[in-house]
Amino acid sequence: MSKQATAAAAITVVLWASSFVAIRHVGTEFSAGALSLARLGLGSILLGALLFVRPRQEHPVRRWPAKGDWPQLLACGLLWFGVYNVALNEAERRLDAGTAAMLVHIAPLLIAVLAGLTLGEGFPRRLVGGGLVAFAGIVVIGTSASTGHAEIWGVVLCLVAAIAYAVGVVTQKPLLSRLPAAEVTWLACTVGAVSCLPYARTLIDELRTASSGGIWWVVYLAVFPTALGFTTWAFALRRTTAGAMGVTVYAVPVVAIVLGWIFLGETPTLLALAGGALCLAGVAISRRTQRVAATSRN
Template sequence: MKNPLAAAAAAVTVLLWASSFVAIRHVGNDLSAGPMALARLLVGSVLLGAFLLLRPAEQRWHRPVRRDWPPLLACGLLWFGAYNVALNAAERRVDAGTAAMLVHIAPLLIAVLAGLTLGEGFPRQLVLGSAVAFGGVLLIGSSTSTGRAEIWGVVLCVAGAVSYAVGVVTQKPLLGRLPAAQVTWLACTIGTVACLPFAPGLVRELGTAGPAAIWWVVYLGAFPTALGFTTWAIALRHTTAGKMGATTYLVPMLAILMAWLLLGETPAGLAIAGGALCLVGVAVSRTRSRARERVPAARA
């Protein structure tokens, strides 16, 4: 990315999303999939709403037009709502390595969907880099997978990956018309409303959850959700959806490193090799092609 702010925003997103895997592991002992998603989104929506209210009046709100609402609903329902619930539920049925492999088909789906629907095409560097990085994800997954994958867990992972990909592709055009923080808040709030049926379960489970689990939920809502999705949107405004999706191949590698440092889980040799492949693949995907890529101009 030429824009230093966008590059920094992408780095923050990758770090925060990687940390969320460690947080979800802690919270999963106290909260089930739906209530955990609702709690995370509720915290994120409240914090993002407060941030918007504190902004100058002229920057606070740009009224969405009618054509903005279908992609906003798709992004909120699929990426913020369905993806979070599906991933939380899947990790109760498949091991972390298998989940990482299956969920990270999403960047490939993003590249394909963006090429077909957003006119981004299929740059050679992006295709090659995505293939190399996906190979790294497969190595990471094979080094950590126990091989015990329930079929329903596999279905949930794939469903989550599809929801993630469609959500990103529907979000991209909105960022040329609306501020990043507003798009994130609207999508997060839509996801929160969609998860409200889990409210009774959340109240019940919070009553028995320990203080550590509650703090981890606050962390998930404040940082990987409110901040991480906003910095993602800022970065996405300045690049293609395909390239931004390829950047998230760094998330599994960083998640393994964080688990090593914070949970004492020593990564296998194949996981380290897979992380190196992810780095190479992302680097390749970010290189410029000889023909200039046409990226829609973003509003300042």
Template sequence: MTTRAEAPARSTHATAAAAVTVVLWASSFVAIRHAGTEFSAGALSLARLGLGSILLGALLFTRPRPEAAVRRWPAKRDWAPLLACGVLWFGVYNLALNDAERRLDAGTAAMLVHIAPLLIAVLAGFGLGEGFPRNLVIGGLVAFAGIVVIGTSSSDGRAELWGVVLCVIAAVSYAVGVVTQKPLLSRLPAAEVTWLACTIGAVVCLPFAPALLDELRTADATTIWWVVYLAAFPTALGFTTWAFALRRTSAGRMGITVYAVPVVAIILGWLFLGETPAALAFVGGALCLAGVAISRRAA
């Protein structure tokens, strides 16, 4: 049970972990832009999740643990939500999003995928009993308005139907994956949940192994290093810090927090890819950050 004195530290740690996640997930857009030039959607997903699983497993099983800490294998009741999280969020989400970004411009994809945080808030409100705090609802709507502004400013107006469908599939998979993950974190360590879900996602992507082997033979070394970065940082580290933060706050609040990802991605794209965003995108970014700030305020 958390004491009143421990609560501020717990909140600070969760906020710091969420900030790390936002930066790493935003950086993945830059990495995917590079890696996607030589790797297909399925091969990239398998490489990212497979290597991420290996790195997470190595960290999990080789790091020293205090004598009081016991590594708990999931109970029978844990496997259904674990499978849902791994298959949907790690497997289906990556496959759908990687393929969608080959068919849609970034602005349209961002608008569609970022219906996920609102879905998370709704699913957590009903399914997890988190309810609908006023600040969460207001912040979510403000942040979503920011996403619409960003998407409108960067969209070319052409949306392929299958690309739209894939983005919606990615958003729904993302939302359901988060909501199924949340109860697990009250019973299992965050690192173990992340490793198991990532491993399940990698297994889902195994049919793309032949394509990955073929593409590795012809890929440039720089591109391969971008894939390694995706696996080590946005995947292994980013999902671990996400789980750490999610364990210490509500699913709805964490979902709204990721509205900051497109804002950071715009900045990183400007710095590393020379992509100058439209002026309207900065207005959308300000709305996203304002919405996140509102949602994380105590009621």
């Protein structure tokens, strides 16, 4: 991975980790769907402004997507931006930021599987072993949250978000070889925002009662983790493989736990931390296999 791609990936990690804390913070003022619409709607406006205000000389390959690009764009937008955001927002009404981040980040394991199957990036021999370890981690986290049905439902929602995340990344990757990263991100974000329009009435009602601080946190989510974070992600993803980029998000749960402790005064239970460690270990096992296989081929 080039230095530019590495720097872009690092920015993404920090911004996405902060989003778990911000979502947890504003979850008391905004419902899951309304928060998703506000974040994606404003993010789409910002991304569109950046895309079309930029001088044409800096973006000579900008073009409207071909007809064949739209199924992947729609899948990426609906799943990664729409389903992912609504599921995660609802999950964080039940789980702390750190636990949610650990659960969602079994996605790199799913990305490795899907990329191996659909993008020709190689299929890890020990993927089953890594998957079993990660699944054990999920069970441990679920056990730590077994004091009530709401917490278990939070675990399930995080898994839904992880699946949407993984499928979204894999459908996005081929588009980046044909379209500029900024354009793909803007269109996918716009698709996600449109899919959340049924929550418009709820958003209007909640904006009337929300505090100024809560509204500013929503703006933060739109500007930084969404507009900037997804752009830096797409920039890095275009310059490496989907599987390799999946590895970079290992750090997100760690950063999210630290930020949650600093800003929210919350940390996952020891059992949840142990489960999160198992999830990440399972992902690491699967990715290590891919790296070893790639080295042996060289």
